[in-house]
Every structure is written in structure tokens, then in C-alpha cells.
Amino acid sequence: MKIIGQTNDAWAKELIEHIPKNHKKIIILVSFFAQILLTVPAKIFRFKTIWIISHNERGKIMAMLIKITSAFSDAIIAANQSTEARYLRMEIDSKKIQIIYPPCESNTESMPNKGRTTISCDGQIAIDQGMGLLLHAMASVRQIIPNIKLIIGGQIADPQKIQWIIKQLKLENIAQIAPTDKKTWMSQAHIYILPTEKDEPPPCSLAQAMMLSKAIIATDTLSNREFITQNKNGILIKQNNVDMLSQAIINLARKPNWMEQLGQNNRTFAEKKFSKEVFEEKLNNILN
Structure with missing residues (x-):
């Protein structure tokens, strides 16, 4: 598996940290430019292509490019509903977008101060x-x-x-x-x-x-x-x-x-x- 691109989106970054890297023939594209430039070539070489999207503002031209290129991706992962909604407004196929929240530590004991x-x-x-x-x-x-x-x-x-x-x-x-x-x-x-x-x-x-x-x-x-x-x-x-x-x-x-x-x-x-x-x-x- 290859993860290409970077993001400043905190939820997306947290999600990426927990993705295992042991899957072959899978490319995960994170940044806008990686998604636009590499999605079609990845499909040509028969890589499963997955996007991880960010909650960033996109201009009309960028939104149009995202809409066109997203059709060639296999799946699109959003780390929260706000990000999903932003891409749905770009008329991205809703069937491709899946919400996956980054996992939290669940074994840590909550220890609030009882006297204060x-x-x-x-x-x-x-x-x-x-x-x-x-x-x-x-x-x-x-x-x-x-x-x-x-x-x-x-x-x-x-x-x-x-x-x-x-x-x-x-x-x-x-x-x-x-x-x-x-x-x-x-x-x-x-x-x-x-x-x-x-x-x-x-x-x-x-x-x-x-x-x-x-x-x-x-x-x-x-x-x-x-x-x-x-x-x-x-x-x-x-x-x-x-x-x-x-x-x-x-x-x-x-x-x-x-x-x-x-x-x-x-x-x-x-x-x-x-x-x-x-x-x-x-x-x-x-x-x-």
C-alpha cells in the first residue's frame, strides 16, 4: 500500500495514522493534487484507488476537477459528516463516500477529581x-x-x-x-x-x-x-x-x-x- 499526499485536516491525519500499510495493489490518495493527477494512472495500472478527503474550501474549477476525477476512484473516505457534506455539495457520487471516524484510546481510565x-x-x-x-x-x-x-x-x-x-x-x-x-x-x-x-x-x-x-x-x-x-x-x-x-x-x-x-x-x-x-x-x- 502507498499513501500519497499530505493534509492539514486533523481528522484526516488522525485517520491516516491508524491505517495499516500491509495491503498490496492499493493506493490511498490524500492531497487534492495527488487525487487529480494520479487517480486515472493508478486505475490504468489496476491499483485499487482510495481517496481520503479533507474539510477544505474548493473553488469552482477545483470542485469540477474533483467531481470528474472522483468517478475513477474506487472509494472515498471522509473522517466526519462535515467533510462528507462538503463533497456531496460538489455532486460527488454519495455511494462512493464512506464515513470512517479515527479510533480513540478506549482502555484509558477516566480519573476525574472527586473533590473539585x-x-x-x-x-x-x-x-x-x-x-x-x-x-x-x-x-x-x-x-x-x-x-x-x-x-x-x-x-x-x-x-x-x-x-x-x-x-x-x-x-x-x-x-x-x-x-x-x-x-x-x-x-x-x-x-x-x-x-x-x-x-x-x-x-x-x-x-x-x-x-x-x-x-x-x-x-x-x-x-x-x-x-x-x-x-x-x-x-x-x-x-x-x-x-x-x-x-x-x-x-x-x-x-x-x-x-x-x-x-x-x-x-x-x-x-x-x-x-x-x-x-x-x-x-x-x-x-x-
């Missing part, structure tokens, strides 16, 4: 894309629930800016920046918050948080609704609304049984979508 409500947020979220909103919400929450903690983990986009706002809001005692490559960095949290402003696929850490049975608070966007159902496995709030975000945190902190139930529902959802077994079954159906 702990919030987690992915550090990839920039200050002006929701992180600043969360920090201001935490300043309000602290006045009602002093015994609370915020962990900002993973890859940190704006560490200096985040640290500055933490200092300005006097959150030093409750906010922790924890840069790490470990995918289960939110294991000690009770709640995972996704305060993103744009309607685009969320960080992959959302899937891991769901597998770790975390309650979710997220901005109400179409991309987030792919994973979160209101009051079933999380709380969806309006964009750029500090009051709604702080109130959602307070409500969950005051209702631990509800918070636990949301987390359990997320675990059930994640086992159906993000488990290694489901990933391997769907992938083998395409590769074999």
Missing part, C-alpha cells in the same frame, strides 16, 4: 475563536462555585495570550495550561468544553473526551450537532454567549448525577463511532 469540578478545553482553540470566551466565563463561574478548575491541554495555540488573560482575570489559582502530545490529557476532567466560533469540524480531542465519558458543553453548530444531542450527551449553547456558557457550567457542577449521565451517554456513543473494532471493520470493508 474540573473543566477541560483543547488548547488548539484560539483566543478569538472561543478560548477567550471560556476564560471570561470561568471568571463568572468562580464567583458561584469557587471549588472549580480549568485544564487547557493538548497543543496550545496561544500560550502567552492565554497566560496573560488568566492573569488579568485573576484565574491563576484555578486555570492550568498543560501542553502535551498525550491524547488522553482530559482524563482528570468532568466536563469537556468546545466553545468554538466557526462551524467547522471540532478538535479530535472531542472524540477522546466522549470515549472517556466526559459531559460536553459545545457551541450549537451543525458540525458539533454531528456528535452532540441537546441534553442527551451534552449541552449546546449559542455562539459568543458568556452568560449561557457560565450558566451551563454551573448547572452541571450543581447536578453531578446529570453530569455523570451525560458522560455515560457519550461513552455509549463513542463505542459505536470511535472504537478500534468499528474502525477496523469499516476499513476492511473498503480495503478488501
